[in-house]
Amino acid sequence: MNNKVAVLEGLLFVVGDEGLTLNQIMDILEIDIDEAKALILELRQSYESASRGIKINILGDRFKLSTKKEHREYYQKLIETPENNTLSQAALETLAIVAYNEPLTRVEIDEIRGVNSRDMLRKLVAKGLIKEEGRSELPGRPILYATTNEFLDYFGLSSKDDLPKFEKQVEDVIDDTDLYHSRYVDIDEKIET
Amino acid sequence: MEYALNIDSFQGPLDLLLHLIKESKMDIFDLKIEEITNQYLEYINKMEEMNLNIASSYLVMSAELLEIKSKMLLPRHTLEEEEEEEDPRDSLVNRLIEYQRYKDLTGEFKNLEFERQKIFTKIPENIREYVEDNQVINGGEVTLDDLIAAFQKFLDRQKQKQPLNTKVTSREITVEHRRRSIKKILLAKKKVNFMELFDVINREYVVVTFLAVLEMAKEKELIIRQENNFDDIICEVTHE
Numbered sequence: 001m002n003n004k005v006a007v008l009e010g011l012l013f014v015v016g017d018e019g020l021t022l023n024q025i026m027d028i029l030e031i032d033i034d035e036a037k038a039l040i041l042e043l044r045q046s047y048e049s050a051s052r053g054i055k056i057n058i059l060g061d062r063f064k065l066s067t068k069k070e071h072r073e074y075y076q077k078l079i080e081t082p083e084n085n086t087l088s089q090a091a092l093e094t095l096a097i098v099a100y101n102e103p104l105t106r107v108e109i110d111e112i113r114g115v116n117s118r119d120m121l122r123k124l125v126a127k128g129l130i131k132e133e134g135r136s137e138l139p140g141r142p143i144l145y146a147t148t149n150e151f152l153d154y155f156g157l158s159s160k161d162d163l164p165k166f167e168k169q170v171e172d173v174i175d176d177t178d179l180y181h182s183r184y185v186d187i188d189e190k191i192e193t
Numbered sequence: 194m195e196y197a198l199n200i201d202s203f204q205g206p207l208d209l210l211l212h213l214i215k216e217s218k219m220d221i222f223d224l225k226i227e228e229i230t231n232q233y234l235e236y237i238n239k240m241e242e243m244n245l246n247i248a249s250s251y252l253v254m255s256a257e258l259l260e261i262k263s264k265m266l267l268p269r270h271t272l273e274e275e276e277e278e279e280d281p282r283d284s285l286v287n288r289l290i291e292y293q294r295y296k297d298l299t300g301e302f303k304n305l306e307f308e309r310q311k312i313f314t315k316i317p318e319n320i321r322e323y324v325e326d327n328q329v330i331n332g333g334e335v336t337l338d339d340l341i342a343a344f345q346k347f348l349d350r351q352k353q354k355q356p357l358n359t360k361v362t363s364r365e366i367t368v369e370h371r372r373r374s375i376k377k378i379l380l381a382k383k384k385v386n387f388m389e390l391f392d393v394i395n396r397e398y399v400v401v402t403f404l405a406v407l408e409m410a411k412e413k414e415l416i417i418r419q420e421n422n423f424d425d426i427i428c429e430v431t432h433e
Binding site for chain 2: 014016017064066067069085086089092096114115128132154157
């Protein structure tokens with residue numbers, strides 16, 4: 001009988017940044033949800049020791065192994081020419097709008113930003129941070145956009161619940177939900193059928 | 194007023210307006226529309242004088258500001274009706290406030306991005322040797338997005354596999370060159386299946402071959418024939 005914690009560690013190593021869902025862990029190890037959670041917890045605790053260099057994260061709804069923040073400076077020495085690979089202000093702005101209003105159309109994003117976002121959306125789709133999620137029932141059936149799991153991973157978030165707090169204005173909330181229901185109702189069902 | 198700022202440092206007309214409002218320490222809920230319109234137009238004109246391209250969205254905003262300004266000048270109905278006259282500035286103010294709220298959020302996202310980049314994950318191991326060849330993916334389980342995502346990942350990984358230094362040599366094939374070889378083939382075989390001409394699959398070769406065939410057809414060096422829809426396309430020598 002193999003030690004399941006060890007197998008789990010190996011699995012997480014093999015899948016790398018693709019990560020594993022809880023369901024995958026249950027399937028592969030043929031265990032139930034409680035045992036799976038217990039295994040993850042056990043492995044997680046063993047990584048907490050200062051003598052270990054990796055840890056388990058939940059990024060974009062998946063369990064992934066990563067290095068530890070406190071060791072960052074050492075990894076940096078590996079990189080000869082540190083590239084500054086960060087998103088532009090325009091990209092962050094667009095992502096924020098999508099994240100709190102998804103799914104929504106390009107025109108709705110344009111309205112908030114006051115500029116045309118077509119190229120920006122294309123870039124973000126290419127980066128895998130947002131994806132097309134069906135079409136709106138509005139005239140012309142414009143494409144709806146939503147954020148992806150990669151988006152969550154990119155910002156180190158486990159799920160959408162971890163997004164920075166964003167209070168919708170009270171009056172807006174009422175309007176928005178009305179719009180939401182009239183425009184987007186049943187879209188998921190339509191995609192599936 | 195001196196403007197040391199470039200229009201490129203703004204994300205759009207709303208961003209520029211917010212900047213101007215902040216600069217003049219104006220209350221956003223009590224927008225002095227005349228003042229802000231003048232400042233905005235002045236800014237846009239300065240930019241045009243410097244021969245900078247002004248995106249059309251900035252010009253749309255100019256028009257919008259002027260419209261609000263003119264509405265403000267019109268006498269307001271002061272009839273004592275229940276209905277409250279809508280302030281022409283309202284729509285703009287609401288948009289500015291909404292935009293401001295998302296703009297404020299970007300700081301937090303920037304911070305999250307910064308924190309996330311402190312840790313590293315690795316690309317998955319190559320476990321292809323365990324894959325059974327005749328694995329069938331059930332239809333309907335894979336969406337177009339999955340395919341695109343997979344291809345994107347493949348490209349990314351491919352990029353990482355590339356050596357740091359490479360020498361690039363390109364063997365150039367010219368249309369003229371390809372034309373001569375097609376002519377040779379035609380002389381020998383009299384007719385040839387169009388698809389057969391694409392014996393090497395790389396983009397340059399395919400494009401050059403295609404151009405060569407078109408060119409030759411134009412110069413009446415060959416005839417392109419297709420008997421029925423979807424039949425093979427045959428290239429024949431011209432009988433002169």
